[in-house]
Amino acid sequence: MELLQLLFSGIANGCIYGLVALGFVLIYKSSEGVNFAQGDMMMLGAFIALGLGNSAQMGLPFGIAIIGAMIIMYGVGWGVERVFVRQLFGQPQFALVILTIAMGFIFRFIAGSIWGYTPLVFETPFSGMNWNFGGVILSAADLITILVTAVLTLALWFFFARTKTGLAAQAASQNQMAAYIVGVPVIRLNSLIWGLSGVVATVAGVLYATKGAIDPNIGLLGIKAFAAAVIGGMGSLPGALLGGLLIGIIEPIAGRYAPGELAQMSPYIIMLIVLITRPGGLFSQIHAKKV
Amino acid sequence: MRIIFKTSYDKDIDIHEHWGKRGAILVLLAFMAVLPFFAGEYYLAEATNTLIWALAGMGLMLLVGHTGQVSLGHAAFLAIGAYTEVALMNIGWPFLIAFPVAGIFTGIFGALIAIPAVRMSGIYLAIATLAVFVIVEELIILLEPITGGVGGLFAPSITIAGISFDRYADLSNLYWLVLLIVALVTWGYANLMRSPTGRSFLAVRDSEVSARALGINVTRTRALAFGLSTGVTGLAGALMGHYIGFFNYELFSIFISINLLLVVTIGGLGSIQGAFLGAILITAVPQLIAIFRDWANATVGINIGSIPGLDTMIFSGVLIAFIIYEPLGLYGRWLKTRTWFELFPLARRDMFRRQKSYLKTERTK
Numbered sequence: 001m002e003l004l005q006l007l008f009s010g011i012a013n014g015c016i017y018g019l020v021a022l023g024f025v026l027i028y029k030s031s032e033g034v035n036f037a038q039g040d041m042m043m044l045g046a047f048i049a050l051g052l053g054n055s056a057q058m059g060l061p062f063g064i065a066i067i068g069a070m071i072i073m074y075g076v077g078w079g080v081e082r083v084f085v086r087q088l089f090g091q092p093q094f095a096l097v098i099l100t101i102a103m104g105f106i107f108r109f110i111a112g113s114i115w116g117y118t119p120l121v122f123e124t125p126f127s128g129m130n131w132n133f134g135g136v137i138l139s140a141a142d143l144i145t146i147l148v149t150a151v152l153t154l155a156l157w158f159f160f161a162r163t164k165t166g167l168a169a170q171a172a173s174q175n176q177m178a179a180y181i182v183g184v185p186v187i188r189l190n191s192l193i194w195g196l197s198g199v200v201a202t203v204a205g206v207l208y209a210t211k212g213a214i215d216p217n218i219g220l221l222g223i224k225a226f227a228a229a230v231i232g233g234m235g236s237l238p239g240a241l242l243g244g245l246l247i248g249i250i251e252p253i254a255g256r257y258a259p260g261e262l263a264q265m266s267p268y269i270i271m272l273i274v275l276i277t278r279p280g281g282l283f284s285q286i287h288a289k290k291v
Numbered sequence: 292m293r294i295i296f297k298t299s300y301d302k303d304i305d306i307h308e309h310w311g312k313r314g315a316i317l318v319l320l321a322f323m324a325v326l327p328f329f330a331g332e333y334y335l336a337e338a339t340n341t342l343i344w345a346l347a348g349m350g351l352m353l354l355v356g357h358t359g360q361v362s363l364g365h366a367a368f369l370a371i372g373a374y375t376e377v378a379l380m381n382i383g384w385p386f387l388i389a390f391p392v393a394g395i396f397t398g399i400f401g402a403l404i405a406i407p408a409v410r411m412s413g414i415y416l417a418i419a420t421l422a423v424f425v426i427v428e429e430l431i432i433l434l435e436p437i438t439g440g441v442g443g444l445f446a447p448s449i450t451i452a453g454i455s456f457d458r459y460a461d462l463s464n465l466y467w468l469v470l471l472i473v474a475l476v477t478w479g480y481a482n483l484m485r486s487p488t489g490r491s492f493l494a495v496r497d498s499e500v501s502a503r504a505l506g507i508n509v510t511r512t513r514a515l516a517f518g519l520s521t522g523v524t525g526l527a528g529a530l531m532g533h534y535i536g537f538f539n540y541e542l543f544s545i546f547i548s549i550n551l552l553l554v555v556t557i558g559g560l561g562s563i564q565g566a567f568l569g570a571i572l573i574t575a576v577p578q579l580i581a582i583f584r585d586w587a588n589a590t591v592g593i594n595i596g597s598i599p600g601l602d603t604m605i606f607s608g609v610l611i612a613f614i615i616y617e618p619l620g621l622y623g624r625w626l627k628t629r630t631w632f633e634l635f636p637l638a639r640r641d642m643f644r645r646q647k648s649y650l651k652t653e654r655t656k
Contacts, residue, residue, distance in 0.1 A: 034414050087615045093414060094361050098556055099614050101549060102607035109604040223421065230418050261429040268422035275419050276407040 004136050006252045012142035012211075014248020015149035019204035020225030021232065021240035022156060023197040028234045029160065030169035030193040033085070033096045037104035038201060039222015045073045045202030046209040046218070047111045050122045062125050070202045077198025081191045089187070104219060111216040119213035122206070141210040152203060153241050160237065169193055227271040232283055239283030246270065304485045323470055327463035339466045341574045342473045343530045348554040348566035349480055350524035355552070356561040357484065358516035359496030361417040364424030365524050365551050370431060370543035372397045372525025373532035377446050378437050386449040386456075394526040401521025405514040424548060431540040443539025446532040458536050469530055476523060480563055483519075492516050546603070553606060557613050559620030568621040576609070577602055619643070 023038045035041075052058045053065030060068065080103060088095045129140035160166040172179040172186045179186055208218065228247050232239025247267040255263035274282060295308055307313040327335055347369060354360050376393035380386060404423055431438045438444065449456035449468070456464045483489045491512045494502035503509050532538055550573055558569025580602055617624055623643070631638040 084611060084615065091618065094355075095614050095618060097361060097363075097414070097417060098552060099611060101552075102610040102614075105600075105603050105607040106611075109600045109607075112600055223425070226418055227422065230415065234414070259433075261433045265426050265429045268425045271422050272407075272419060272426075275415060 002256075003253075006256060007249060008136060008138065009142060010249035010252045011245060012145045012248070013251070014228075014245035015145045015241075016204055016208050016211075016244070017221070017225045017228045017247050018241040018244025019149055019152065019200060019207065020222060021229035021244050022153065022237060023200045023204070024226065024229040025232075025235060025237055025240045026156065026193055026197045026200060028173075028229075029237075030173050031190050032173050033093065034100070034234075035194075035197065036097060036100040036222070036226075037080075037107060037219075038197065039225060040104040040107035040219035041073065041077065041198055041201035042205040042208065042222065043214065043216060043219040044076065044107050044111055044205070045069055045198070046122065046205030046214050047115050047120075047216075048072050049202065049206045050120060050209060050214065051115065054120075054123050062123075066202075066206055069206065070199045073198035073202040074195040075198075077201075078191050078195035080198075081194035085190070085194065086187065104222075108216045108219060115216070117215060117217075119215040121213045122209035124210050126210070141207075144210070145207045148203060148207060149241070152200065153237060156200075157237050165189070165192070224267050227267045230271050231274045236283035242282065306481050306485065320474065324467070327466055332462060335462055335466055337574060337578070339462070339469050339534060341570050342466075342469045343527055343534055344554060344574055345567045345570035346469075346473050346476060346530065347524050347527035347551055348558065348570050349476060349563065350520045350522070350527060351551045352555045352558075352560075352563065352566045353480065353492070353523065354516055354520035355555050356559075356565065357489070357496060358492045358513060358520075360513065360516070361414075361552075362420040362520075363417050363545075363548050363552070364420035364422075364427075365521075366543040366545065366547035367420075367424040367427035368397050368401055368521040368524040369528030369531060369547060370427060370540065371400055371521075372528030373446075373538065373543070374431065374438050375525070376529035377444060377532055380447050381444075385451070387451055390526065390529055393529045394522045397525025397528070398518045398522025401525075402514050402518030405517030406510075424545065428540055428543070439539065441539060443537060443541075445537050446535070449533060456533075458534060465533070469534075472526065472530065476526070477563060480523075484563075488512075488515065550606075553610055557610065557620050559622030559624075560618075562620075562622045564625075565620050565622040568625075572621065573606075576606065580605060 020038055020042050023041070024035060027033055027035045027038075049065050049069035050057070052060045052068045053062055058065070084099060084103065085096065088099060124141070126140040126144065131138050131140075158166075160170060168179070168184045169189050169192075171182070172184050172189055176186055205214075208214065208221070224247060225244065228243035229240045231243035231246060232241070247270065250266050250270065251263060254266040258266075295302075297303065307316070323338075326338060330338065347365070350368075351362065351365050354362055372393050375396050376389050379389035379392060384392070404420075432440055434440075448458065448460075449465070451468075454464060455461050456468050458465055484492075491502065491507045494505065494507055495509055495512050495516075499509055502512070528543070531542075535542060554569030554573050555566060556569070557572055558567065559565030613620060619626070627643055630642065
C-alpha cells in the first residue's frame with residue numbers, strides 16, 4: 001500500500017519533470033538549441049499566475065489568471081528569442097548554453113525582486129481536496145497534474161506530427177539552409193517555438209505551485225527535468241515524458257528504501273547510466289554520424 | 292607593423308614570435324614578483340585570489356577553449372582537488388607531495404569520467420558534467436570522515452623547509468608560492484599548445500571528422516584533454532582551499548562552475564591570456580560593485596546593498612552582452628584593437644568576421 005502511494009505521488013511529480021522536459025525538447029526539436037533557463041521560465045510562469053490570481057495580489061479568477069500567465073509567458077519566450085537568441089543565429093551551440101544560463105539568473109533576479117525570496121502559496125480552487133481509495137490518498141492536484149500532462153503531450157505530439165507548422169519546425173532543425181530554400185520561415189518559427197515553450201513552462205509551473213509553496217529558486221528543478229529529457233533522448237516528446245516519469249517514480253522510492261543522499265543523486269545516476277550505455281537516450285534519434 | 296624575419300624552421304613554433312613579446316612577459320613577471328613590497332595586505336590577498344582563479348580558468352580553457360568541450364561541472368573538480376589535498380596533509384604528507392598528488396588524483400578522476408563522457412558530444416557532455424557535479428557534491432556530504440561533511444574542514448597552513456606560507460601570517464609568501472605555481476602551469480600550458488598533443492586538441496575542436504581522418508585518436512585526445520584540464524583545476528582547488536582556510540561543500544557551488552565558464556568566455560575562448568583577463572574581471576567586478584554601492588549610498592542615498600542577488604544579475608548581464616557583441620572576449624577585443632593600430636589606415640572591419648554555420652543534424656525524426 002505504501003509502495004502504491006509512493007508510486008502515485010511519484011507519477012504526479014514525474015509529470016511535472018516531464019512537462020519541463022517537454023519545454024526543452026520543444027526548443028531542441030526545432031533549433032537543436034538547449035534552453036538552460038527552462039526551469040526558471042517555469043518558476044516565472046508560476047509566479048506570474050500567482051501574481052494575477054492570488055487574492056492578496058491582483059485577485060483575478062483562477063482560470064483567467066492562468067490564461068493570462070500563459071499569454072504573458074508566451075510573450076516572454078517570444079521576446080527572449082527576438083531580443084537575445086536571434087543574435088546568436090549561426091553561432092556554435094555553446095553560446096546559447098551560456099546565454100540561457102545567464103537568462104536563468106536574470107529571471108530569478110526579476111522574480112526575487114518582485115515577489116521576494118520567501119516561499120508563497122498559490123491559491124487554487126481545488127487545494128486540499130483529496131480522495132481515499134482503500135488507504136491510498138489521491139489528491140485533486142495530483143490527478144489534475146497527470147491529466148493535464150497527458151493532454152498537453154498529446155497536443156504537442158499532434159502539433160509536430162500533423163500540423164504544417166510543426167513539420168516545418170522539424171525541417172528547420174534538420175537542415176536550416178534547405179528549410180530556407182523550400183520557403184520555411186526559420187527565424188519566425190523559432191520565435192513561435194520559444195513562445196510555446198514559455199506556455200508549456202507556465203503550465204508546469206502552475207501545476208508545481210498547486211502542490212506546495214514556490215520561491216524563486218524552484219527553477220533549479222530544471223536540472224532534474226534536464227536529466228529527464230536526456231534519459232528520453234533530447235529530441236523525443238514521449239521520451240521526455242517517460243524520462244520524467246522514471247525520475248519521478250524512482251526518486252521517492254529511493255528516498256524511502258535507500259540512504260538520503262542516494263535519493264538526491266538517483267536522477268543523475270540514472271542519467272549517467274543511460275548516457276553511458278545509450279549516448280543518444282532511450283528514444284535515440286541519432287543513428288550514425290555522417291561526414 | 293613588425294616584419295619577423297625567420298632564419299630557421301624552429302622559429303615557426305616558438306612560443307614568442309619576437310623579443311618584444313618575451314620582454315613584455317618578463318616585465319610582467321618581474322612586476323608580479325615585486326608586488327608584495329608595495330601592495331597592501333588587502334590588494335595582495337585579492338591578487339592571490341585572482342591568480343588562483345586564473346589557474347582554474349586555465350584548466351577550463353584547455354577544455355572549452357582549446358578542445359571545444361563544454362563542462363558545467365568544474366566546481367566538482369575544484370572540490371576534489373581541495374579535499375584530496377587537505378586530506379593528504381591531514382594524514383601528515385608535506386605540501387610539496389600532497390599538492391601534486393591532489394592534482395594527479397583529480398586528473399585521473401576526470402579522465403576516468405571522461406572515458407564514457409567523451410563518447411557524447413556537445414550538449415550531452417555539458418549535461419553529464421553537470422550530473423557529475425551534483426553527484427560529487429552529495430558524495431562530499433556522504434564521506435564525512437574525510438571531508439567533514441556539512442560542517443566543513445580547516446586547511447592546514449603550508450610549511451616548506453621550515454618556511455611558513457600561512458594565509459594570514461605570511462601572505463606574501465603564499466602569494467609568491469601561488470605565483471610560482473601559476474607561472475609554471477602557464478609555461479607548461481603554452482608549451483603544450485605547440486606540441487603535437489596540443490595541436491591534436493585544436494584539431495579535435497575544429498573538426499572531429501577531419502581530426503580522425505588525419506589519424507588522431509579522438510577518444511584518447513578528448514580523455515587526455517579532460518584529464519589535464521581537471522588536473523589543473525584540482526591544483527587550483529587545492530590552492531583555493533588554502534586561500535579560504537576553512538571551507539565546506541558550499542564553497543564549490545554550481546555558481547563557481549558558472550563563474551569559471553564566465554572567466555573563459557569573457558576572457559576570450561582559445562587563448563591563455565583570456566583566462567587571466569577573465570580572472571581579473573571576475574575578481575574585480577564584485578569589488579567595483581562594492582565601491583559603487585558605498586558611493587551610491589553616500590551621495591544619492593540609495594541603498595542598493597539591500598537588493599539581494601544584484602551581483603549575479605550584473606554578472607549575467609555582462610555575460611549576455613559579451614556573448615552577443617564580443618564572442619571573442621576581452622582578449623579578442625585586445626587583438627582587434629592592436630591589429631587596428633598595427634595596420635593603421637588599412638584595418639578592415641571584416642578581418643575578424645566569424646563564419647556562420649547553418650544547422651544540419653544527424654537526427655532522423
